[in-house]
Amino acid sequence: MRKIFLSLFLVxxxxxxxxxxxxIKIGVQAPITGKFASEGQGIDNAVRLWVEQVNAKGGxxxxxxxxxxxxxxxxxxxxxICARELVNKGVIAVIGSYTSTATEAAQATYFRAGVLQTSDxxxxxxxxxxYWTFFRNSSPNSAEGKFTADFFMNFKKYKRIAxxxxxxxxxxxxxxxxxxxxxxxxxxxxxxxxxxxxxQNFTPILTKIKSYNPDVIYFSGYYTDGGLIRAQMVxxxxxxxxxxxxxxxxxxxxxxxxxxxxxxxxxNVPLPEYLPYDIAKKFLADYRAKYHEDPPSIWTxxxxxxxxxxxxxxxxxxxxxxxxxxxxxxxxLKDFPGITGPITWDKRGERITSAxxxxxxxxxxEYKIVYPTK
Amino acid sequence: xxxxxxxxxxxxxxxxxxxxxxxxxxxxxGVMKLINFAxxxxxxxxxxxxxxxxxxxxxxxxxxxxxxxxxxxxxxIVIAIIGVILERIAYRPLRSAPRLxxxxxxxxxxxxIQNGIMLIWGPRPKIYPADVVPNIYWNIGGVSLGxxxxxxxxxxxxxxxxxxxxxxxxxxxxxxxxxxxxxxAAKLMxxxxxxxxxxxxxxxxxxxxxxxxFIGMYYKGIYFNMGWIYGLNAxxxxxxxxxxxxxxxxxxxxxxxxxxxFIAGYVSSTWADAFTYILLIIIxxxxxxxxxGERVAEKV
Numbered sequence: 001m002r003k004i005f006l007s008l009f010l011v012x013x014x015x016x017x018x019x020x021x022x023x024i025k026i027g028v029q030a031p032i033t034g035k036f037a038s039e040g041q042g043i044d045n046a047v048r049l050w051v052e053q054v055n056a057k058g059g060x061x062x063x064x065x066x067x068x069x070x071x072x073x074x075x076x077x078x079x080x081i082c083a084r085e086l087v088n089k090g091v092i093a094v095i096g097s098y099t100s101t102a103t104e105a106a107q108a109t110y111f112r113a114g115v116l117q118t119s120d121x122x123x124x125x126x127x128x129x130x131y132w133t134f135f136r137n138s139s140p141n142s143a144e145g146k147f148t149a150d151f152f153m154n155f156k157k158y159k160r161i162a163x164x165x166x167x168x169x170x171x172x173x174x175x176x177x178x179x180x181x182x183x184x185x186x187x188x189x190x191x192x193x194x195x196x197x198x199x200q201n202f203t204p205i206l207t208k209i210k211s212y213n214p215d216v217i218y219f220s221g222y223y224t225d226g227g228l229i230r231a232q233m234v235x236x237x238x239x240x241x242x243x244x245x246x247x248x249x250x251x252x253x254x255x256x257x258x259x260x261x262x263x264x265x266x267x268n269v270p271l272p273e274y275l276p277y278d279i280a281k282k283f284l285a286d287y288r289a290k291y292h293e294d295p296p297s298i299w300t301x302x303x304x305x306x307x308x309x310x311x312x313x314x315x316x317x318x319x320x321x322x323x324x325x326x327x328x329x330x331x332x333l334k335d336f337p338g339i340t341g342p343i344t345w346d347k348r349g350e351r352i353t354s355a356x357x358x359x360x361x362x363x364x365x366e367y368k369i370v371y372p373t374k
Numbered sequence: 375x376x377x378x379x380x381x382x383x384x385x386x387x388x389x390x391x392x393x394x395x396x397x398x399x400x401x402x403x404g405v406m407k408l409i410n411f412a413x414x415x416x417x418x419x420x421x422x423x424x425x426x427x428x429x430x431x432x433x434x435x436x437x438x439x440x441x442x443x444x445x446x447x448x449x450x451i452v453i454a455i456i457g458v459i460l461e462r463i464a465y466r467p468l469r470s471a472p473r474l475x476x477x478x479x480x481x482x483x484x485x486x487i488q489n490g491i492m493l494i495w496g497p498r499p500k501i502y503p504a505d506v507v508p509n510i511y512w513n514i515g516g517v518s519l520g521x522x523x524x525x526x527x528x529x530x531x532x533x534x535x536x537x538x539x540x541x542x543x544x545x546x547x548x549x550x551x552x553x554x555x556x557x558x559a560a561k562l563m564x565x566x567x568x569x570x571x572x573x574x575x576x577x578x579x580x581x582x583x584x585x586x587x588f589i590g591m592y593y594k595g596i597y598f599n600m601g602w603i604y605g606l607n608a609x610x611x612x613x614x615x616x617x618x619x620x621x622x623x624x625x626x627x628x629x630x631x632x633x634x635x636f637i638a639g640y641v642s643s644t645w646a647d648a649f650t651y652i653l654l655i656i657i658x659x660x661x662x663x664x665x666x667g668e669r670v671a672e673k674v
Contacts, residue, residue, distance in 0.1 A: 035599065037497030194644040198603060200593040203384035204638030204646065211377050224499055228595055235511060236380070237518045256595045258504035296498070 023066040024059075024320055026051065026307065027091035027115075029082045029106060031074035031098055035198065035224075039098045042296035043303045044069050047095050049290055050283075050304050060314055072097050076105035083109035091115060092320050093310045095303050100126060100170040107131055114322050118306025120299045122246070123169045124177070127348045132326050135349040137306040138299065139269055139356065141170070144246060145177025147356040148267050152216065153185040155358075155371045156241070162191040162214035164205065164229065166221035174245050175220040190214055195229075197221060202229050203236060210238050220245040227256025234260035241265060243358075250297050254365050262363045269340065270357050271298060271367065280339045298340065305338040312336060376516040381639040382632070387523045387592070389631020390530035394585035395608035396615070396623040397537065398578030404554040404618035405567075405574050406469075408476045412460060412484035414605015416453060416579055419487055420586030421596040422495055424449040425502060438506060449587055450580035457579030458572055466571075484601070491598040499595045507591055522592050530588075533581060534624050541620055550574065554618065610650060614657050616664025625665060 028047050031040035051065045059065055068089050070082035079097060083106035086094055093116035097103045100123030110117045111131040119126065120138040127136050152158050161182060165175035172194075179189050190212045193205050206229065209217060217233060217240050219226050226248035233242060244253070246268040254261040283304070287295055295301060313325045313333065330349070335342035346352050359367035395417050402410040427448045431441045464483040468476045510521040541547040552560040553570045561567050589604065590596050607630060615626025633653060638646040657664065 033492070033497065035597075037492070041497070193642075196647060198597065198600065200589070200595065200600070200603075201384070201388045201634075203387075204381060204635040205643035207377055207380045207384060207635075208639045208643070210380075224595060224597070228593060231594065235518060235520055237511070237513055237516075252499060252501065252595075255501040256499070258594065259509065 023064050024061070024314070025066050025068055025089065025091040026310075027086035027089070027094035027096075028067060028069040029072050029079065029086060029094050029096035029102070030069070030303075031102065032069065032071035034073035034075070036074040036098050038296045039299060040071070040074070040096075042300040043096055043098060045291055046283075046287060046295055046300045046304045047307055049287060050307055053286070054311060060311060061318060061320070065311075072102045072106070074099045074102055076101050079103070079105035080109065082106060087113040087115055092322055093117070093307075093325075095119075095307050097121070098299060098303075099168065100173070101168060104169065107134055110134070116310060116322050116325060118303070118310065120302040120306075121170065123173045125169065125173065127350045130348070132330075132349070133322065135306060135309075135329060135345055135351070137309075137343075137351055138302045140350060141174040141177045144174060144267065144356060145179075145181045147358075148178045148218070148243070148245070149181030149185050149187065151243070151265075151267065151358050151371050152182055152218075153187050156216065158215040158241075159188060160190045160212065160214040161187055161216055161218065162193075162209045162212055162240070163189060163218045163220070164193050164195055164209075165219075166195055166197040166225060168197065168221070170247070171221040171245070175218075178218060178220065178245075195221070195225060197225055199225070200228060202232050206232055206236050206238060209240075210236060214240045216241040216243055218243045218245070219248065222247045223250040223253040224256070227253040227261070230257040230264050231260045243267065246298075249359075251294075251365075254361060261361045261365070264361045265358055265370070266361065266367075267356060267358050268298065270355060277337060277339065277341070279337060283339050301339045305340050305343060308338065309333060309336055309343055377639060379515075379517045381635040383517065383519055383523060384639075385632035385635030386628065387526050387631070388634065389628040390526050391585045391588050391592075391604070391627075392608050392611045392630050393534065393624045393627025394530055394581050394588070395604055396611040396627045397534070397620065398582040399609055399612040400615070400617050400620060400623035401550075401574050401578045403612070404620075405550065405557070405571060406465070406476075407473065408465060409480065409609070409617075410465075410578075411477065411480040411605065411609075412464070412487060413578065413582055414603075414608065415484040415487035415491075415601035416457060416460070417582045417586040417589070417604055417608075418596070418598065418601030419456065419491055420449050420453045420583035421590040421600075422491055422500065422598075423452050424583070424587040424590055425500055425596070428503070428506065432503065432506075438508075442506065446584060446587060450583045453583035453586075454576040454580045457575040457582075461571060461575045466568075484605075488599055488601060495598065497598060499597050502590045502594050502596070504594070526588050526592060529584070533584065537577070537581070538620060538624075546570075546573070607650075610654050612664075614654060614664055616661075616667025619664065619666045622664055622666035629665075 028044050030043040048067055051067050055064050070085050072079040072082045079102035100121035103119040103121040111133045116133050118135040118137045122138050122141050124141050163175050165171040191209055219229055226244045230242045242264040244266045248266050249268040313328045317324055330347055334344050344352050357369050358371040360370045362368050398413045424445050428445045464479045468479055507522045512519050549565045553567050557567050611626035611630040612623045615622030634646050637649045
């Protein structure tokens with residue numbers, strides 16, 4: 001009897017809690033200030049733009065959506081505080097964060113509170129915890145590592161490979177994935193090094209790498225360092241190619257590297273303008289119209305796609321029960337048309353649909369897809 | 375051997391920048407016994423102001439070899455004014471307060487400048503135009519030396535020699551040194567210590583602004599929070615050389631740059647920063663006053 005009462009009470013509580021609030025609360029956890037501020041502000045802008053559009057059409061389940069933003073500054077400490085804050089404010093889902101470090105620091109809190117989280121974080125550790133609340137919305141490092149190794153060995157046929165990462169979880173994991181996969185294909189990694197992000201002066205490590213006489217220098221960190229590494233490589237007279245991981249895919253890379261940008265390779269999932277999806281074109285146009293600039297990077301769009309998938313699930317299921325939404329996203333959502341391409345998640349919350357491309361930067365700053373060859 | 379000479383050039387280039395910034399720390403400390411933690415952010419600000427001035431001037435049909443000196447002069451003047459304002463607002467009211475108050479005030483002022491930069495210019499990195507200084511490199515036996523590197527090395531050296539002569543051979547220089555030894559006694563001898571302190575901020579800030587412009591022109595990308603990294607390194611350089619000691623700051627900056635380059639080149643770039651602090655600790659243990667610190671005490 002007590003059990004029945006208890007379950008009745010729980011059901012009632014659930015019903016009350018899901019209908020009591022006039023809004024559906026969605027959290028944004030992103031680095032609004034600090035080193036990754038432009039990326040974080042892009043995520044916040046994009047989420048707010050999409051929610052505005054949904055609200056203009058009457059909202060979801062007859063309710064308006066409310067966005068609550070928390071600035072995690074890209075650090076683990078602030079991320080943990082943000083997670084607590086957003087949970088306390090009663091969000092059902094959180095979009096973000098941008099960095100794997102901040103995402104990982106907040107994951108457990110959302111899991112315990114049953115709050116959904118989607119992030120563009122690419123570190124492989126993110127999906128290893130087995131949290132049913134977590135959905136990784138970009139492609140995993142392991143997939144990028146495999147693609148990059150393939151590009152090195154089967155397309156460019158490099159004989160001597162040097163790699164550099166920074167100290168972030170993301171960059172370290174990606175570099176490791178690239179090296180592991182390259183070695184699997186019989187590649188010869190002659191040097192592996194680390195730089196401190198934001199150092200600006202990379203000539204000491206590059207001078208050292210020069211003595212190893214590599215065919216290519218691969219960098220798995222962020223464009224703010226990548227652009228400078230490329231510029232200083234050329235200045236030091238290093239003849240090797242430069243291949244940058246996905247986070248070098250930013251227009252500022254070209255400005256930082258200057259004329260040295262020409263000929264640099266960057267590996268990433270396809271850019272929105274290369275996607276045949278109307279929704280991508282429309283969203284980019286709306287974003288430009290509202291904020292008078294392009295989204296800072298593709299990562300902004302991954303995060304919006306996470307939001308869109310969750311809102312889609314709420315609409316289909318007619319509930320904001322996060323357990324049910326998670327089940328739906330894990331098992332039933334197949335090839336949901338995303339801004340960044342079709343979205344499907346596996347049981348671990350790993351996005352399994354994405355295609356990488358290698359771009360070569362042209363003298364006019366345009367990208368040219370060089371691999372896969374068509 | 376190629377690698378050795380390349381690292382030597384790498385180290386001296388960054389070392390010159392550290393030295394220019396370290397001079398600001400050391401001169402303020404010398405006279406006021408205050409670590410001006412806002413100095414690094416002032417350096418970052420100068421990189422931004424320099425970029426603005428440059429963008430204004432390059433539009434006109436003036437050749438770059440005229441534009442660049444003007445950029446340096448205008449930026450130095452603007453930053454010197456900001457430095458003086460900083461002293462007036464953040465430090466002068468606290469001059470007789472416990473020293474910790476002034477340090478907190480300095481940290482706060484640094485944060486205000488840093489966030490001010492972010493508010494005005496945004497959080498994304500700003501990038502110096504690629505063609506300000508012609509992209510010329512000389513390759514001497516496999517060792518690469520750029521025109522910009524040469525400018526940094528020569529101009530830093532000239533500025534440091536001028537400063538050294540100014541402080542040691544002129545009357546005002548003597549007044550500065552007297553104020554550094556004992557402010558009260560200096561006052562009794564008829565030295566206007568307030569004016570000396572203003573002068574110190576003018577000199578320190580303008581030297582820092584040259585460092586900031588070098589960072590922008592050589593490394594291209596500037597960030598609103600880069601003042602912290604350069605400030606910290608320059609601060610360590612000042613301590614290594616003996617804080618309060620002008621030749622010490624120059625030596626400390628150069629040594630730190632070289633040390634960083636050689637550790638990164640021959641040991642591990644991963645550990646370059648750790649070794650910087652190990653060096654700092656060793657120097658603090660065996661020569662707590664820094665490498666040239668004691669000589670000042672003897673002069674006293």
